[in-house]
Amino acid sequence: MNSEIRIKDTSANPAPLGLVGFGLTTILLNIHNVGLYPNNSMILGMGIFVGGIAQIIAGILESKKNNTFGLTAFTAYGSFWLSLVAIWTLPALGLAEKADETAMGFYLAIWGLFTFGMFIGTFRLSRALQVVFGTLVALFWLLAIGDFTHIAAYKVIGGYVGILCGFSAFYTAIAQVLNEVYGRTVLPLGPVARS
Template identity: 65%
Template sequence: MTTILLNVHNAGFFEINAMILAMGIFYGGTAQVIAGIIEAKKNNTFGLTAFTSYGMFWLTFVAMNFLPKLGLAEKTSNDALVAFLAMWGLFTLFLFFGTLRLSKALQFVFGSLVILFGLLVWGDATGNETIKHIAGYEGIICGASAIYTGIAQVLNEVYGRVVLPLGPVVK
């Protein structure tokens, strides 16, 4: 949900606001870190790495937007933002390779997230607002696919059968 809301902003519908930042802190950030810790207890290294990392991404993103307003840091320069997004894109690409042994749904989530980071880097590096808006729409698709994947995992577990397909897992 946090990804969708941020990308509704990226698509040009509204500015960064308290709703997006609050979702970044509590749902995108804190909740994902907790989910990652739970995955660690299940011996799921991929889930631990993905959830805690992206939880920290959201907390960092909020801090980058909030700290300058509090006078605690300078505003992040455009070059620094491009580097930040590029590093996250590279990290996501590496995680995408891990999804090749997981469901098709997770492959789509991570593949579309790699594309999203690439578009964000391209848009910010060039200052091209059209690319940034395209990134926003692509990010909405990415976020929606993550919601679908999460809900499918929950419903399939609750019902003990495939309610929403995730695609075959490659062994």
């Protein structure tokens, strides 16, 4: 006798958690990038716990949903936030040399390249995610150009793009939650046709 046991996944959608973790942390860091306050413990705390740990948890949960895109995005960007905090704090602790602008330019550029690849994946997902990832590509590359050229204006412009990116991720998170809670489209996400 051959019997098959099937387990039904009834876990919640982890994407809003990952998107809100990314969105809120991105907004706050980029308010710093436009010059409204210095890099401080608030940004570090957000980077570790909200941008970092919350996104990694969401990414791991996406694997239960068989969502390779979500798993990759959330765990990678959660790790990005943790690595960024490490880049800022390790030199202050005397554990590493401070990264210069050239090193940071390459760091940001390579994250921009990764994000561009993920952006291509959003063409099959939703218009909302296209905005999140498209603005994130622009953010990374503007900040990288700012580091490579030593022209602060690129970082300020990048900061404004980053605020838009963060708010678009926040919108996407809240839209997913409200649409599920109300069982209808409360806030549109712009689904794309799959051929």
